[in-house]
Amino acid sequence: xxxxxxxxxxxPVIEGLRLGTAMAGIxxxxxxxxxxxxxxxxxxxxxxxxxxxxxxxxxxVAREHLADGEGARYLVINTGNANxxxxxxxxxxxxxxxxxxxxxxxxxxxxxxxxxTGVIGEPLPMERLLAGLPGAVQTLDAGSDAWRAAGxxxxxxxxxxxxxxxxLSLGDATVTINGIAKGSGMIRPDMATMLAFVATDAAIxxxxxxxxxxxxxxxxxxxxxxxxxxxxxxxxxxIATGRGAAVAxxxxxxxxxxGLLRVMTELAQxxxxxxxxxxxxxxxxxxxxxxxxxALDVAFTVAHSPLVKTALYASDANWGRIxxxxxxxxxxxxxxxxxxxxxxxxxxxxxxxxxxxxxxAAGSAVMAREEIEIRIALGRGEQHATVxxxxxxxxxxxxxxxxxx
Amino acid sequence: xxxxxxxxxxxPVIEGLRLGTAMAGIxxxxxxxxxxxxxxxxxxxxxxxxxxxxxxxxxxVAREHLADGEGARYLVINTGNANxxxxxxxxxxxxxxxxxxxxxxxxxxxxxxxxxTGVIGEPLPMERLLAGLPGAVQTLDAGSDAWRAAGxxxxxxxxxxxxxxxxLSLGDATVTINGIAKGSGMIRPDMATMLAFVATDAAIxxxxxxxxxxxxxxxxxxxxxxxxxxxxxxxxxxIATGRGAAVAxxxxxxxxxxGLLRVMTELAQxxxxxxxxxxxxxxxxxxxxxxxxxALDVAFTVAHSPLVKTALYASDANWGRIxxxxxxxxxxxxxxxxxxxxxxxxxxxxxxxxxxxxxxAAGSAVMAREEIEIRIALGRGEQHATVxxxxxxxxxxxxxxxxxx
Numbered sequence: 001x002x003x004x005x006x007x008x009x010x011x012p013v014i015e016g017l018r019l020g021t022a023m024a025g026i027x028x029x030x031x032x033x034x035x036x037x038x039x040x041x042x043x044x045x046x047x048x049x050x051x052x053x054x055x056x057x058x059x060x061v062a063r064e065h066l067a068d069g070e071g072a073r074y075l076v077i078n079t080g081n082a083n084x085x086x087x088x089x090x091x092x093x094x095x096x097x098x099x100x101x102x103x104x105x106x107x108x109x110x111x112x113x114x115x116x117t118g119v120i121g122e123p124l125p126m127e128r129l130l131a132g133l134p135g136a137v138q139t140l141d142a143g144s145d146a147w148r149a150a151g152x153x154x155x156x157x158x159x160x161x162x163x164x165x166x167x168l169s170l171g172d173a174t175v176t177i178n179g180i181a182k183g184s185g186m187i188r189p190d191m192a193t194m195l196a197f198v199a200t201d202a203a204i205x206x207x208x209x210x211x212x213x214x215x216x217x218x219x220x221x222x223x224x225x226x227x228x229x230x231x232x233x234x235x236x237x238x239i240a241t242g243r244g245a246a247v248a249x250x251x252x253x254x255x256x257x258x259g260l261l262r263v264m265t266e267l268a269q270x271x272x273x274x275x276x277x278x279x280x281x282x283x284x285x286x287x288x289x290x291x292x293x294x295a296l297d298v299a300f301t302v303a304h305s306p307l308v309k310t311a312l313y314a315s316d317a318n319w320g321r322i323x324x325x326x327x328x329x330x331x332x333x334x335x336x337x338x339x340x341x342x343x344x345x346x347x348x349x350x351x352x353x354x355x356x357x358x359x360x361a362a363g364s365a366v367m368a369r370e371e372i373e374i375r376i377a378l379g380r381g382e383q384h385a386t387v388x389x390x391x392x393x394x395x396x397x398x399x400x401x402x403x404x405x
Numbered sequence: 406x407x408x409x410x411x412x413x414x415x416x417p418v419i420e421g422l423r424l425g426t427a428m429a430g431i432x433x434x435x436x437x438x439x440x441x442x443x444x445x446x447x448x449x450x451x452x453x454x455x456x457x458x459x460x461x462x463x464x465x466v467a468r469e470h471l472a473d474g475e476g477a478r479y480l481v482i483n484t485g486n487a488n489x490x491x492x493x494x495x496x497x498x499x500x501x502x503x504x505x506x507x508x509x510x511x512x513x514x515x516x517x518x519x520x521x522t523g524v525i526g527e528p529l530p531m532e533r534l535l536a537g538l539p540g541a542v543q544t545l546d547a548g549s550d551a552w553r554a555a556g557x558x559x560x561x562x563x564x565x566x567x568x569x570x571x572x573l574s575l576g577d578a579t580v581t582i583n584g585i586a587k588g589s590g591m592i593r594p595d596m597a598t599m600l601a602f603v604a605t606d607a608a609i610x611x612x613x614x615x616x617x618x619x620x621x622x623x624x625x626x627x628x629x630x631x632x633x634x635x636x637x638x639x640x641x642x643x644i645a646t647g648r649g650a651a652v653a654x655x656x657x658x659x660x661x662x663x664g665l666l667r668v669m670t671e672l673a674q675x676x677x678x679x680x681x682x683x684x685x686x687x688x689x690x691x692x693x694x695x696x697x698x699x700a701l702d703v704a705f706t707v708a709h710s711p712l713v714k715t716a717l718y719a720s721d722a723n724w725g726r727i728x729x730x731x732x733x734x735x736x737x738x739x740x741x742x743x744x745x746x747x748x749x750x751x752x753x754x755x756x757x758x759x760x761x762x763x764x765x766a767a768g769s770a771v772m773a774r775e776e777i778e779i780r781i782a783l784g785r786g787e788q789h790a791t792v793x794x795x796x797x798x799x800x801x802x803x804x805x806x807x808x809x810x
Contacts (some may be wrong), residue, residue, distance in 0.1 A: 005744040019496075047648060051661075051733075051735075052732040052733045052743045053732040053733070053736065053739035053741045054728050054729060054731065054732030055732070056755065084725065084728075084729070084753070085681045085724070085725050085728050085729075085757065085758045085759060086758050086759070087756050087757050087758030087759075088756075088758075089758070090758065091549075094634045100713075118726025119725065120723075120729060121724060121725035121758070121759050123729070139555075151493070186712060186726075186729065187710070188733075191533070203487070227710075227711040227712060227728065228709065228710070228711065229710050229711065229712045229726075229729060229733070230732075230733035231729065232725075232728075232729050232732060242801075258719045266651050304633065304709075305632075306632040306633065306634065306711070306801070306805070307590070307591060307632060307805055308795070310801075310802055310805035310806040311805070311806070313806045314417065314805075314806035314807065315800070316806070318525075319490070319526060320487075320489065320490050320524065320525025321525070321634075322457050323456060323489075323490050323525065323526070323637075324459060324489075324525060324591065324632065324634060324635070324636065324637050325461030326455040326458075326459065327460070327635075327637060328456075328457040328458070328593075328634070328635035329458075333460065334458040335460045336458045348468075349490070351492055351493075352459070352490070352492050353490045353491050353492030353494075353495065353526070354490060354492075354526050392711070392802060393806075394799055394800065394803075394806075396610070396711070396800050396802075397715055397718070397797060397798065397799050397802055400711070400712055400715035400716070400719075400801075401715040401721070401798075401799075402718035402719065
């Protein structure tokens with residue numbers, strides 16, 4: 001199941017940045033499951049990682065290698081196995097993967113960043129993984145097909161590859177931002193989604209790149225949820241090759257910031273459209289809050305409510321469940337008589353109860369849509385936040401109960 | 406669906422306390438849906454109510470009437486309609502219900518406490534409700550059958566009546582504690598479960614009664630969750646008729662406290678066994694925490710994880726999902742290498758990964774049981790907490806998606 005269409009876009013070349021894939025048979029045969037991304041010398045790389053205390057071994061190693069300041073030259077990503085909850089063996093395997101790719105490519109082990117996604121708690125099948133590396137390196141290419149193949153190579157329970165791209169005119173120059181992401185279940189990123197790789201040819205100084213990534217993650221991947229379960233492996237990387245126009249301040253910075261947010265929001269929304277068992281794509285906008293934190297708290301309380309999510313699945317305009325979820329959100333001194341709730345263009349709730357003009361048929365008509373917007377105004381301030389989520393369907397239960405993922 | 410057996414127990418008479426029921430046709434015909442409980446003069450009543458900001462009209466009125474200090478003489482409970490999200494009309498209807506019962510019984514309106522449970526956001530069908538009151542008053546009786554009928558009269562999506570009773574010897578005297586409860590979905594009480602009524606013949610001074618109720622609620626109803634959705638109508642009442650032995654301090658107080666906790670825990674567990682779509686009854690015990698709050702935070706994070714709940718439904722010993730949920734719990738400076746996780750008698754996790762001796766077959770054998778205990782030791786303190794929960798099944802989705810509840 002998935003909501004609407006998500007076409008993988010044409011990806012312009014980002015000079016010096018190449019992607020290669022292989023079928024290493026890590027979990028299933030005949031499936032792309034190993035991806036190598038080559039980063040040109042001198043590029044800057046910023047990373048955002050899960051805040052789950054049980055973070056996976058590759059997250060620990062990628063953080064270390066990024067922090068040493070030597071610059072990353074290769075990313076290696078496997079699916080089918082998360083290398084999480086694997087203790088000392090997992091760390092050794094993640095380092096051995098970096099070492100082998102470093103040997104093949106003739107770089108330092110610490111300039112390789114490892115990423116894994118898949119089942120938690122099983123040791124990486126190192127023999128098959130290492131045997132797959134040369135094939136991935138041989139296919140390294142900068143073209144649009146290589147981006148698409150890499151987009152496929154990082155999927156797990158996802159039903160489709162997710163890519164986004166913008167090209168910005170900055171004065172005389174143009175700058176490209178390409179990104180791919182994966183994620184479908186265990187999605188409630190707390191720093192970044194499962195895995196997302198975004199690259200640009202812009203020239204951006206390291207501390208600004210770090211800040212741009214942090215800001216964009218905060219408004220994109222950190223604003224989506226499928227099932228409230230923050231993964232052990234979340235990671236989002238932003239690579240700036242530096243071969244294109246400089247982005248430092250003024251209008252160029254503003255346009256780049258907007259373009260980056262657009263790419264990352266599109267990827268984050270594509271994750272929700274492909275959420276496990278999703279039949280609805282839901283935008284939850286909370287307005288008139290005292291703080292953005294408060295708006296997010298209300299939005300996530302509603303987005304995580306199993307009763308709201310099953311009502312969405314049923315296309316049932318059950319506003320009582322939305323109201324009950326809003327009412328249990330952690331909001332200090334909450335005057336619910338000031339709250340209004342709108343479903344699309346239909347007012348559901350005001351003055352603590354059903355809106356006077358509300359007719360069930362109007363609510364049902366909006367709920368029947370595949371894409372639904374719920375707006376909740378708290379009447380206590382001027383801050384707002386938007387969160388995207390999916391519904392809770394029989395398919396979600398089947399996907400997560402019928403086999404080990 | 407429901408887990409195991411829950412027999413409605415024999416309920417000893419609590420002198421002066423009588424229960425009556427009627428079929429008022431509030432939502433469905435031929436079903437007990439209206440309950441009146443008569444409290445003898447001079448009894449003390451303590452109440453605990455939902456902290457959902459959108460609390461229902463009857464909750465507001467019951468709180469007011471309890472607070473006036475005149476003492477309660479009657480409780481009136483309807484199912485089929487929650488009278489929540491009904492604004493000013495809802496308040497008027499709740500007061501009119503109290504006024505009519507007061508007139509029939511010859512007491513003050515403010516000595517009647519109203520309670521409602523059922524669908525949110527629809528006006529109470531006042532004509533049918535008021536027409537049912539005389540019948541409920543006529544059937545008032547103190548016997549065990551009256552308790553059972555009342556237990557049935559408060560149910561909504563529940564599949565069975567829930568009762569618990571203990572008789573304590575306090576020196577030469579005996580004291581009885583009887584209780585009934587309802588609840589199946591929208592269960593994550595934050596003060597008390599959906600509806601629970603507990604009565605004793607003990608003589609207990611008001612401030613002590615309030616404290617005993619608060620303490621017992623904290624360790625029983627506030628430690629269960631089906632779906633994380635705190636209801637708008639939660640209420641738990643404790644009535645002490647005062648006709649039996651005095652409970653004030655010393656051993657009598659200790660024994661009463663224990664007995665009360667036993668009755669309330671049994672009722673709370675019965676709610677979980679009858680949780681919407683439940684196929685498993687799960688005890689989550691978190692140990693070695695720095696504070697009880699921290700232990701509860703970890704327990705509820707695991708209990709609310711859709712991925713853990715679907716794995717429980719599938720009888721899949723997917724310890725990676727438990728570990729990921731523990732890792733995202735809001736715990737400061739969490740050293741996950743000190744965490745151990747046990748499933749029944751089987752050690753799953755230690756040193757940040759799979760326990761060395763763990764074999765999948767052993768985990769699967771425990772998961773196949775209907776009643777499962779998961780113990781999580783955090784290795785950072787001496788506090789602990791226990792939370793009870795159910796799994797997330799296809800039936801949960803069906804119950805909440807296939808019709809309006």
